[in-house]
Amino acid sequence: MVHVWGRKQIVRRGLSTGLALLLTAALAACGNGSGSGSTDKEAGGTAEGKSTEAQAGSSAKPVELLNVSYDPTRELYENYNKAFAAYWEKEKGQQVTIKQSHGGSGAQSRSVIDGLEADVVTLALGYDIDAIQKKGLINEGWESKFEHNSTPYSSTIVFLVKKGNPKNIKDWGDLIKGDVEVITPNPKTSGGARWNYLAAWGYALKQNNNDEAKAQEFVKELFKHVPVLDTGARGATTTFVERGIGDVLLAWENEAMLSVKELGPDKFDIVYPSVSILAEPPVAVVDKVVDKRGTREVAEAYLKYLYSEEGQTIAAENFYRPTLESVKEKYKDKFQDISLFTLQDVFGTWDETQQKHFSDGGIFDQIYTPGS
Template sequence: MSRLIRDFLLGLVVAGAVAASVPAFAESSLLNVSYDVARDFYKDYNPMFQKHWKAKTGEAVELKQSHAGSSKQVRAVADGLEADVVTMNQASDVDFLVEKGLVIKDYAKKFPNNASPYTSTMVFIVRKGNPKALQDWPDLVKPGVQVILPHPKSTGNGRYSYLAAWGFALKQPGGNDKTAQEFVSKLLRNAPLFAAGGRDATTTFMQRKIGDVLISFESEAELIAKEFGKGEFDVVYPSLSILTEFPVAIVEKVVDKRGTRKLAQEYLDYLWSKEGQENAAQNYLRPRDAELLKKFAAQFPAIKTFTVDEVFGGWPKAYPAHFKDGGTFDQIYQSK
């Protein structure tokens, strides 16, 4: 062996030994897979948490986000997208991951408030001045009214809109499942299209100028105001709507594989901190903290609501009855 080659190989061995002896200082990372309209909330929340984590542990953390329609997101996680945590807008999506063995069955007991750190409700966003005088659910089924909403089979926003209308009809005098299905059928016939997600529905209504009314989360209405200005639309609170909850969970197999359980737990726990709850209120989500809800009472008008548990017996019953293949949505849509 020539001296040149021998010296080169020796250099590689020494370099490898030095590299092996140097501790790694790469920052930890976490992927939060979330629903479509949560972008702004986590855009504000993540820097707050990074500051909190740095102060507590001395460690920097890289936080990554993924946003799309809720059902699309959980399918991606089930198919291998390595989310450390999921922050969704309804329990049925997290339940899907429970069925796949990725989230523990009693995830809702691992955090306060059924693992939902804040709430919202479904409201009507109408053109400025409300030219079609849309005040309550019956106005949305009138001939000539175009209703914009995301797809009820693939988005949490769409499912909540569908169930809100169904629950309203069910609670009217003489209301039953037959009258509710007829009412929702009329509503869906007034939808010229189904958007791919909550933010897509907003774009369709606000930028493409399609539709007379957008059904969406109360929080989305205020985010629209930030982007387009309050003078571009009005918000109408119906006489009755649905309480929307936003469950969070740790993806067990991923955190065990990546060694991020402690980080994931802290990331979700911090949603209930004073700072996390204040951030919810500032993003127009109703905080669970009673003091903060009182502080921000002016931006959260009183509205009568019902829950999925109260009217539909919970998501384990509501989802298969209405949104699985052959359920009432398919029955309505096929006859649309």
């Protein structure tokens, strides 16, 4: 009996010591959790500060930027961030670290509005930046702060089909033939999907001498061929290339090219339709955040450098269409020359487009009934 009691006591004592230990660990972690960021930064800061002082003789403090972007730009910005950090260090003698955040364009815009402290936003379409501007975080007139409507690179909407194009899909008209299944994400939630929808609409207008009713009929027919609407562009790509659902994926040109590169040219073909939309994913500095954090200069330089020869080359290497003539010339074989119309030409501003097509009760809501 005595023996058993002894052991029980040990277990008991062990348990209470364990609990106490856990609590101390938690408190320590708490302290670390909230404090580690700053201590890391300080420690890194002094070390880096010293090294830059030694190199450039300037005492500029290291700076951190947060770039909140949409889904497919990860590879692009991973490369570009390195290039910009090197350029900035050479130019100003200041270390810059760029953090990235990616997600659906609309969701990312929402996060910035809810307090995600982005110094710059690089989103899929102007409407998502307009939404941030309306909340007062970005000053009016952001479209004209950088060249080409603040769009350093562009893309377009193309078709991705299975190798050999078994359903013989050549143009938009083929998408609504017979039992062809089309994969596109939901225009309500995905930026890329809005470009898909608008590209189809623009084609139908052209085909029918700008007859809106006929365009609507075509797009309605097109969405009858869509078996599943994913919420984002990456989700739709995965549905098509991984799960093998559908005959054709409507996708960003850069997304289609990346799929072919990642998954092998022996599996998929890219089909260029006769006409498509010039998709312009714009960039903007978040004025309220950079003024608060004192990062305006480097944030503006970060976006401006996207237009430089090096920035444009990185964009082209990552399958985005460059806007700088010299780089365009260099990569002209990579990007097929097809007839492209702009949002402005056919639809007007994003506000008008959003209101007419994608708002609650808008045209998309009228033509799309799930499961029909």
